[in-house]
Amino acid sequence: MLLRMSTLFLRTLREDPVDAELPSHKLLVRAGYVRRVGPGLYSWLPLGMLAVRNVERVVREEMLAIGAQEVQFPALVPREVFERSRRWQDYGDALFRLRDRRDADYLLAPTHEELFTLLVKGEYTSYRDLPVSLFQIQTKYRDEARPRAGVLRGREFVMKDSYSFDVDDAGLERSYRAHRDAYERIFRRLGFDYRIVSAVSGAMGGSASEELIAPTPSGEDTFVQCENCDYAANAEAVVIAPPQARGGVVDGGGMGGGTGGAGSGGLPGPQQVLDTPDTPTIATLVERLNTMDLGRSFAAADTLKNLVVKTRAPGAGEWELLVIGVPGDRDVDMKRVAGQLEPTEVAPAGPEDLASQPGLVKGYIGPQRLAELGIRFVVDPLVTEGSAWVTGANEPDRHALDVVRGRDFVPDGELGAVEVRDGDRCARCGGMLQISRGIELGHVFQLGRKYAEVFDLRVTGPDGRPVTVTMGSYGVGITRAVAALAEQTHDELGLRWPREISPADVHLVATGKGEEPYTAGEQLAGELLGAGLRVLYDDRRGTSPGVKFGDSELLGVPLIVTVGRGLAKGVVEVRDRWSDERVEVPLAGAAGEIARLSAAQR
RNA sequence: CGGGGAGUGGCGCAGCGGUAGCGCACCUGCUUUGGGAGCAGGAGGUCGGGGGUUCGAAUCCCCCUUCCCCGACCA
Structure with a gap:
């Protein structure tokens, strides 16, 4: 291949484009790889196209190498297909919907689970046909609320997505492993610095869902890594080790700072209710407590904050209230909560939800009488059994002191709800967790039987009975990889490509x-x-x-x-x-x- | 959806009542050729759209619209 600059369709820019923030965005525009057409929409020019084709080539080679076979679906899909999987409704505003001349509804597909499932269902009927893995490299559409960072997060982008079909869990595990290994080869060949992080909460070391992330300060994904062992997880999926018992119980100390609780050993005395006027927030409460001459000082970490949310199980019509208790110095990570409750929906409770339950006094909620009110209550594991807290007294302007979990209230369960912080402890080894940012390059995911059930994808098993197929789903952002690599490898002079991707x-x-x-x-x-x-x-x-x-x-x-x-x-x-x-x-x-x-x- | 900002030649910007200008890029000629060249000449804009005020509007007022940035959101 010989490209002559004298005839190459290229114009480099001396100045940065105004709308660009990230180096990759600025450089890809300045170097004439891409040009913006509209919000989240970019044209690829000859040099950019060569880079994209190179990523595609590497991805295709590695997919074929694990025996996956290439197909191509239309990006334009009739509504009915997505109705069946409920995604026409569930996907929300991010789904591009349109209508043809006969007023029939269509969508521009964001991913193709439905069509892959239907395709296999149409062709294969026996367990002897499986396993099989199919993939496509195709343009995807998502009507992002706010496209940003140039090509890194556009509304139209090229993605490789593949799906594996197996008769049993062991087969799925093998297919998953093959894809994971292929992804490692892909990103290594492309010259990425990447991490594999767990994207699933709860299952420690479980491999049901992992993301491949390119660490970069400007990335929009947050993940944690243990300084000591190889545990790494998406911030929403992280598992934090509970502290040694804090507050009053074992022996004072514990973590979380402050000198609250009962100080030295043994359970604190019975809870007492204090008048704390005008203290609807943690900050105002702590300030008030410290001027009350209670013989100890308090920090936000000594308070128990109770957040009201509402949940709705799939199919259920009614929202139900749920109170989540976390240490007062912590924020609740709603995405983490939602991830664990899935498929149940979660939303913050609004004023009207609170009004329906007069027992909840805004700003002064405590767990002491939630059980008698019939409101479900869970705590973050940081609120350990036997720990003592300052929390709301369920009366306006009053708080309760020395409220002990297990003595003064018993939660209905535990739920990792707190936003991870640098220095939190690894649940696997107790090491310090470190927070980093990165760009999600790929995702491997054991989908299971969700779509197979919806579309009734079954094959005849060895015993002549039908078996529901189990699936894996695997994605790589092709165009995103070009930008992510630019982000990771550029220097002050410009772009700097590894050979495999360079034009x-x-x-x-x-x-x-x-x-x-x-x-x-x-x-x-x-x-x-x-x-x-x-x-x-x-x-x-x-x-x-x-x-x-x-x-x-x-x-x-x-x-x-x-x-x-x-x-x-x-x-x-x-x-x-x-x-x-x-x-x-x-x-x-x-x-x-x-x-x-x-x-x-x- | 909340907050901030901006729509003026291909790109980046100035002008903010008197009929549009600068830098980059582009075209022609001459010179130049190892770090974003010089000189001379040139082409290119219904100033986002509509309405209003005014003798006169890119500039003032009203409405609409689009886009950008931060946040919310993002299988």
């Missing part, structure tokens, strides 16, 4: 007076081509050297070869865009040497 192996720059650089460049370009390299050749006349060098840095091809000044000595200069190392190579035989250097790059 070319070598960026050949001809510069200098007269014809010599161009005749030599032309010949070298041909030789490089002959050596099997993909060449981007800057053959522009009348473009000053500074512009050419600047472009070569911006475009990000990993090896830059300059034909110019060195010709007097019979050499060309070869520069590694990654290390910035420069070597002079004799023009005679340069192609072979350059091919060798290129092959040595990552």
